Amino acid sequence: MIGKLDGLQDGASYDVVVIGSGGAGMAAAVFAAIEDKRVLLVERTEYLGGTTALSAATTWAPNSHHAKGSGDSFEKADRFLTNVVGNHSRLDMRRAFLRSAPKAIAVLEAGSDVRFRPYALHPDYVQEVEGATLTGRALEPLPFDGRQLGEVLALVRPPIPEFTIFGGMMVDRTDIGHLLKLKQSVASFRHAAKMLGRHALDRLSRPRGTRLVMGNALIGRMLLTLRQRQVDIVLQTSVTELIRDGHTVTGVVLASQGAARRITATSAVVMASGGFNRHKTRRAEMLHRPTPAYSPGAPGHTGELQDLALGLGARFGEGSLDNAFWAPVSVRKRADGSTAVFPHFVMDRSKPGTVAVNSLGRRFVNETVSYHLFSRAMFETHPQAPCIPAFLITDAEGLRKYGLGMVRPGGRRLKPYLADGYLTEAPSVAELAEKLGIDDQALEQTIAAMNGYAATGVDTAFGRGTTAYHRVNGDAGQQPNPTLGPIATAPFYAVKLYPGDIGAANGLVTDEQAQVLDRDNQPIRHLYACGNDMQSIMGGTYPGPGITIGPAITFAYRAIRHALHGETN
The missing domain is CATH 3.50.50.60 (FAD/NAD(P)-binding domain)
Known part of the structure; x- marks a missing residue:
């Protein structure tokens, strides 16, 4: 029963x-x-x-x-x-x-x-x-x-x-890898085509996909x-x-x-x-x-x-x-009035061309550590320099390649996210800082430092990309450090991050x-x-x-x- x-x-x-x-x-x-x-x-x-x-x-x-x-x-x-x-x-x-x-x-x-x-x-x-x-x-x-x-x-x-994606189709990390390579690999194209075809057939007669x-x-x-x-x-x-x-x-x-x-x-x-x-x-x-x-x-x-x-x-x-156990989350109001709470586990924080800053425009954590440690750093540093919310920042190239939170890779269909304030966009780093209410000179210095680290592959401030866990969540095609890339292509983007409890x-x-x-x-x-x-x-x-x-x-x-x-x- x-x-x-x-x-x-x-x-x-x-x-x-x-x-x-x-x-x-x-x-x-x-x-x-x-x-x-x-x-x-x-x-x-x-x-x-x-x-x-x-x-x-x-x-x-x-x-x-x-x-x-x-x-x-x-x-x-x-x-x-x-x-x-x-x-x-x-x-x-x-x-x-x-x-x-x-x-x-x-x-x-x-x-x-x-x-x-x-x-x-x-x-x-x-x-x-x-x-x-x-x-x-x-x-x-x-x-x-x-x-x-x-x-x-x-x-x-x-x-x-x-x-x-595509109206409710579930994907795991293996599927995401194939979807990102479907134009470069025959095997990935076949995997993606089979998955998409199955979902399309499901939705003709069912309220949800059946591939779990x-x-x-x-x-x-x-x-x-x-x-x-x-x-x-x-x-x-x-x-x-x-x-x-x-x-x-x-x-x-x-x-x-x-x-x-x-x-x-x-x-x-x-x-x-x-x-x-x-x-x-x-x-x-x-x-x-x-x-x-x-x-x-x-x-x-x-x-x-x-x-x-x-x-x-x-x-x-x-x-x-x-x-509790923690993950940084971003939030957005859905069309039905409910609130989407999106955990930022691995898909953006560790990718090249991203940086997380506090309300002063400064970094406060190694962005590639686990979601639990990232969130604990938010609590630990908040009394000295407010970082609830913190700001996860990337540029046009980073958004196109990796997405940012609920914004998917590709850099298209941004208007709804910009209109409701989930995503902030600006033509320069200084203007982005102004929109976020943080110090423009400090943010420009932070971005300049990240661009220097991207060139050398060494993050002298927080050690980003120094362990296998850091690097596996980056982009293997980005060298010399798969977690570090330039933040230099306008426009620039940011989403707000909050600490979210994911379990007791x-x-x-x-x-x-x-x-x-x-x-x-x-x-x-x-x-x-x-x-x-x-x-x-x-x-x-x-x-x-x-x-x-x-x-x-x-x-x-x-x-x-x-x-x-x-x-x-």
Whole structure:
């Protein structure tokens, strides 16, 4: 049964009840379904997939069977995390993850429709420390044919529209590479033609394309497995109570549109509701100041389920470097009145011919660092020189080749972006500074310095392009440094950047089996947390791509193995 709460019988009993349908919740439901257990998956919104569905769904899982030949090992990954995370998270939790991640990926692929592949070159974000790798740890889901889902395809959370092309066609980084080379490569032309033709046929009879990639592919694949194994799923449903008997959680009370159901869970209730980020008070209490106005995440992570667990004695973790994970975002009002929040992950900040400046017209960060570090730099330097918002600047050539935020490469159809103020254009650097309200001489000096760095290939101020991670997100055709190019061709352009939270790093304290612990450090029996409901093992650092989804899947696996079999290894 997939539908609304009124389709459930009051008093129904399940082996496992999972709350939340993002990557963590879906994985927990799949792992339980693989064991032929009776499973209920509960989602509070009208769509399945959570923020995972909106993401690239990169999954950081060191030393999996996909990493053979990469030189990775438990010991190497352990050194890497120790060097990056240090004392900001518990060593036992990190090592539990490293031990189980390969098993979780293998079991998931063997028992479900989920399929991963390692991207050819996908470096860890912090390349400066021992144990970092260039490939093998970051897995991505294979594209998925959504037609296999039939009518329930409509329940998968649609991608961010600004991440699609041609009226909603999804593309991943492989597709983008082919699209950019379709005039130079026969193979790329064929790939692009096949993809475009498929989408055109889909749109003749369907409201959306059926070729799913990235987060939609991962969620779609998991949903197909849940459907095949007849897992019950209810949407637009909230949890109003965690039922307990002594120190054991025995079920939940669900509510939706005036209906209520009391549901028994004989083995486990798994919390995977997405964390605190949209909590009515905790957002302001736990995030940086000024409190960020924008989040590109899905709307379901209200933290209300965590409130119920806190009422049973659970507690939030301590000691993290940061309570959230971050990305710089730009914002624009859509035609329907909603606000587009666009994360600037890799497509523009690291490209040649770009620079980010604060309100004084000065740089404040190495633009090619990870989106998490970029945003943290905004908070750290804002009190000294305001950079919320910051300004990401390029010239006509940079805009044409790489685009800027929601503005696609090509440099055409700019009028709507200019008219609503998303994009600022000026014939000179000084005039651009005037329009942005920043010092013109300072900005001219900054641009002149960047042009000097482009000529020598050396950024003496911030070290742009000094690691493999920096360079892989640049343009290999630009030499001597793939991240540095001149900013000299008029007109000049800018978009405003704000720090946007993309997920919670602070969550409920658990043991290695993902059991929620109380204030006395004792497990609340049968209550588990994974994903962003759980205290992150990354301690508020961001070591590499997919460091939220990898642990989410792994601790979902550990939770189910413990709940059903008592496994603790």
